[in-house]
Amino acid sequence: MIQDIFPHKLDNHYYPDRKPAPDSFVIAFHKQEVLVKGDMFPRVSELASGESGLTYLFALDDDYYFFLDAGDESFAVPDGYEFINVRTFRRSGTVEKYRVFLAYTALQLANWYRGNRYCGWCGRMTSKDDKERALRCECGNVIYPRIVPAVIVGVTNGDKILVTQYKTGYAHYALVAGFTEIGETLEETVQREVMEEVGLRVKNIRYYKSQPWGIVDDLLVGFYCDLDGDGTIKMDEGELKIAEWRSREDVILQPDNYSLTNEMMTMFKEGKV
Numbered sequence: 001m002i003q004d005i006f007p008h009k010l011d012n013h014y015y016p017d018r019k020p021a022p023d024s025f026v027i028a029f030h031k032q033e034v035l036v037k038g039d040m041f042p043r044v045s046e047l048a049s050g051e052s053g054l055t056y057l058f059a060l061d062d063d064y065y066f067f068l069d070a071g072d073e074s075f076a077v078p079d080g081y082e083f084i085n086v087r088t089f090r091r092s093g094t095v096e097k098y099r100v101f102l103a104y105t106a107l108q109l110a111n112w113y114r115g116n117r118y119c120g121w122c123g124r125m126t127s128k129d130d131k132e133r134a135l136r137c138e139c140g141n142v143i144y145p146r147i148v149p150a151v152i153v154g155v156t157n158g159d160k161i162l163v164t165q166y167k168t169g170y171a172h173y174a175l176v177a178g179f180t181e182i183g184e185t186l187e188e189t190v191q192r193e194v195m196e197e198v199g200l201r202v203k204n205i206r207y208y209k210s211q212p213w214g215i216v217d218d219l220l221v222g223f224y225c226d227l228d229g230d231g232t233i234k235m236d237e238g239e240l241k242i243a244e245w246r247s248r249e250d251v252i253l254q255p256d257n258y259s260l261t262n263e264m265m266t267m268f269k270e271g272k273v
Contacts, residue, residue: 001211002258005098010105011059014133018056020044020066026054027106028068028075033083034103035070039095041102048076055113055128057106065102067110086215090258100258108214112145119143148217149180151189154264154273155202157227157245161268162198163252165242172254173242174261177220190223198243199234200227208267211260222260224273 003010020026022045028035035042044051044066054066070083077083086107090100119126119137126135126143135143153176155162163173178193180186187205194202208222235243246252251269254262267273 001209001260001263002097002101002104003212005101008061008098010101012105013058015056016128016130018064020051020054020056020064024064024066026066026068027057027103027110028070029107029110030070030075030083032086032107034086034089034107035077035081035083036089037078037080037082039089039092039099041065041099042078042081046078046081048078057109058102060098060102065106067106067113069110069114071114091256093256097258104214105212106214108212108217109145111217116143146217147219149186149189150178150213150218150220151180151186151193152177152220152222152261152264153190153194153202154208154222154224154268155194155198155200155227156224156268156273157231160245160247161251161265162200162233163242163244163246163265164197164240167237167239167241173252173265174254175264177261186221186223190225194225197236197240200231201229202226203228208264208273209260213260220260222264224264 024044025041026044026047027041054068057065057067086103089095089103116126116135119139119141121141122137122139124137126137129136133145155176162176164176165173176194176197178189180189190205191202194200202225205223205225208224211220213220233243248269248271251265253265
């Protein structure tokens, strides 16, 4: 999956006093586009702005990474670099997995910093906390990075699994998925999403694995479960264009190994679930 970057190791601890060095890396965003040369992020020494406007993100091995909001029209793009959409960056097929993971994780933090410049309670400007990764306001409001739980569901019916395709957007086969709502357990989310998307009841809900998915602030939580009763699919045609039972040999996997969804389909296809 996207976070499986061994032998590299991400240190996401927040160090408010950590300062950039000339050889530190900068992950610069303009909206949803990231600044890269091939699959490389620029170093501080390559930016005309130098250390100005940088916010510490995390460390990878012995390298420090900083965020820069490059939304200002005055930002000078270094020679050889370009802004490309983070989804395009991921799907290029030529980018090292750990760099895709860094870009997605950085984007999650970048969106949080950019979206909380002002306090939602009183409207005053926020400031960075000096002890933890949080934004504070004079009124006492404290804002932490947003993490949104969502489920990925492998519904099995004997030797078959339920696969779907979205009506718009992602074109490859996937599994039932959805966001957890207020006042709802993850297991209740599984039951509700399966019923809403395909009109089926499920039982024997069991946790598999989780995955951070920074592009939409998600923490994806994977579950397998068994069909409970009638297996006739009643597809939500507003969200899906395909929902069908597939035997192990007929499961079509996604084109990369980044997603929890694809790993769960692979586990079923290989008879490990």
